[in-house]
Amino acid sequence: MSCSNCVISPTPALTAACISATMDSMSSVAAVVGLMSIFNGLGRIGWASFSDFLGRANTYTLFFIVQIAAFYFLPSITSILLFQIVLYLILTMYGGGFATLPAYIGDLFGTKELGAIHGYVLTAWAIAGVFGPQMVAHLYQSTGSYETVLRIFSGIFALALAVSILMTIYMIVARNRMTAVTIFAFDGLDFIRKQTNLLTNDGKSAINTKLDRENPGYAQLMRKCSYSGEALLFGRDYETYYAPLTDEQGELKGAIFVGNQK
Incomplete structure (x- = not known):
């Protein structure tokens, strides 16, 4: 949650820092930021629908794999087009993760516990929305580089991927022990x-x-x-x-x- 939130708040500065050499003006940065909510919304519809076919656990595993690479390479991209593609892909997965979450909780714990668990997760999501950007700001001040910051978060995504794989294994074992x-x-x-x-x-x-x-x-x-x-x-x-x-x-x-x- 913090990893995805961290790319939203500092996007204007991140965009300018990563591709300032090829940007003509800050209006171009504003245009990039302005499209973020559109791809966030598209991700909620698209990934939630796709998860019905792929499976919720597999969808989250895909999110983590893609974002490990996206966060690692994003700060080194100098092409305006490629930077936007990677950034908006991350935003679709941020929205998709939010929309897919209730169904994933239901798959893991059943619909009886869905309301309570989803409430806890939304609280954690809100906390991540506050502390994620603050963490980015602190790391940026310490390192002076968004490249280091995003690669740290890429490592956190790798840890999340390991947890996701373990949860998938748990679900398979639980279904077999019926x-x-x-x-x-x-x-x-x-x-x-x-x-x-x-x-x-x-x-x-x-x-x-x-x-x-x-x-x-x-x-x-x-x-x-x-x-x-x-x-x-x-x-x-x-x-x-x-x-x-x-x-x-x-x-x-x-x-x-x-x-x-x-």
């Missing part, structure tokens, strides 16, 4: 699988198949009792739980299975 739930209907002497939350091919192919009568849970369900144990499902170890489903008269109507991957 809870399986299956609803059975009781028909004659068999329990028939009717619904499951497993959307994989293995889960879909199990629909309308019977619970094996040799399964230790079968005998307990027939007695209208629950059963817990362990089983190998789709090549993975699960802690399993079976419970009978009865009507108001106590007649056996089905069963529910819950399996937690170990």
Whole structure:
């Protein structure tokens, strides 16, 4: 947040410092600054839409990779056109990061916690908006060069990239360590699988198949009792739980299975 904010406040001075040798007047600098909000807005629409296809985690990873290079090379650019392209690309990602953030939080923590977590993040964003430019000013006064400042922030982006990759790995592992739930209907002497939350091919192919009568849970369900144990499902170890489903008269109507991957 601070990294992206840091390029907004000092943009007039940064623009003049980086390409002053080829600028005719400060009106050109003003024109560059004037277009910033447009690309910020375009980024919010464009990157948020693109993230629906690429995935939020992958979108943020792309942001960090591009901005590592952009912040590193921006101060050494002398071409007006190339400088504006890189600057506006950074601004689109600043806007895109803001617009994509709520959906990314939902992917990580679920929609139940979205409001509270998003509030905390917006508070951090506001703090970054205050301290980011101040950090730039302090570093510039210490080093006397925007080149050093932006390359420090490029290094911070590299750290953010590492965190983003770790979060992506965490999401993959969390999805693989899932809870399986299956609803059975009781028909004659068999329990028939009717619904499951497993959307994989293995889960879909199990629909309308019977619970094996040799399964230790079968005998307990027939007695209208629950059963817990362990089983190998789709090549993975699960802690399993079976419970009978009865009507108001106590007649056996089905069963529910819950399996937690170990």
